[in-house]
Amino acid sequence: MGGLDPALEAHLAGGLTTVCHAWKISRKDGKVFAFTDHDLPLSFDGCTFRADAGLSAKAIAQTTGLSVDNTEAIGALSDASIREDEIEQGRFDSAEVVAWLVNWGDVDQRWLQFRGTIGEMRRVDGAFRAELRGLTEALNRTLGRVYQKPCTAVLGDKQCRFDLGLPGYTLTIAVDVEEGGRRFIWDGLPGFDEQFFIRGRLDVVDGPAQGLFGLIKHDRVKGKKRIIDLWEPIKGDVSRGTQVKLIAGCNKQFETCRLKFNNVLNFQGFPDLPGEDWVIAVPKSSGTNTGGSLR
Structure with missing residues (x-):
């Protein structure tokens, strides 16, 4: 050194x-x-x-x-x-x-x-x-690009380039009901559809657990309650009143990138990539072979 x-x-x-x-x-x-x-x-x-x-x-x-x-x-x-x-x-x-x-x-x-x-x-x-x-x-570290249909970028990173600071994609809110650091329940999250935050993140903004985060597994409505479950519990005190930030989720699909985020120009997947069935297909005389997209 x-x-x-x-x-x-x-x-x-x-x-x-x-x-x-x-x-x-x-x-x-x-x-x-x-x-x-x-x-x-x-x-x-x-x-x-x-x-x-x-x-x-x-x-x-x-x-x-x-x-x-x-x-x-x-x-x-x-x-x-x-x-x-x-x-x-x-x-x-x-x-x-x-x-x-x-x-x-x-x-x-x-x-x-x-x-x-x-x-x-x-x-x-x-x-x-x-x-x-x-x-x-x-x-x-493994370097190189993976050629697959889903996007390989992380929402908001330098490859995705989506600005998570845009209105309507994050929500900072105080914790209402918390169960084991893994389940969070509110009376409602106005303006955000059910499953909007699935595959997103929950960041702890203040309190003893400030800086910790969890990945969102489920985002559902049950009765009049909005329930968000994490894959793993937050390993810190996230009691009632703690401010948390909910970040929109992305399932890495082309349609989601186009319709939910309007970010299709930065999509890092290959939606038209042929599947395994196409690779092992044999020639046939029937059907139209135009050379166009297989989607």
Whole structure:
């Protein structure tokens, strides 16, 4: 991860060393956590690195090729640092991790040893174990386009280009009735037809669960009630009065793109792609063969 600082190199060559490790974790929501395995706090890079978190790390495996660098961090769960409920909510997923080897006698002498992200994170007997993935992890992604009838874009992304900020496609509303963080019930959602939000999202706008979201499985009317069910429960407190944002759903079909979103020019599927039955069909003398669309 870059050349060794000459002053640190000279210190290490001296035989008697005063070095430790330091880690900084930057979550996507902007929160930053800094730890060290030294017995006193350290300050550099605009952070104070806590010494009371019980954080340690296994040896970092690094290569000069394109294989994925990885290691594992182990630490104690604490209300003041990394909390169990935040791990459960996925708030540390893909957080950036930077690790240094530091001369605690002179923190200006340090070596950037690792930079990457948090992969799998799990809880074990009052502690956490976090898999750390190096920058080459991005090379494991599957690239290329899939040729299929349904659209391959995500509603509102750079391929879809649909503006979800347009009126009539989102609704911010306070929670009325909530059951297990998975079912939400209102007296009605005026202006939105039944199943309008199916395959969409429910984002939590405020409260303890702010920033969390769930994918919508069902959007139905039962009697005078509008019921929205999620595939997985929101892993946080979404009590009555919490503001949530409902985002329209898309089933990836050509007709939906044309009629519901008027976004057919950006449709990323191939609706006229022949199916398997057509591929294995044999020639026949009957019927009209115009060379036109098979739809």
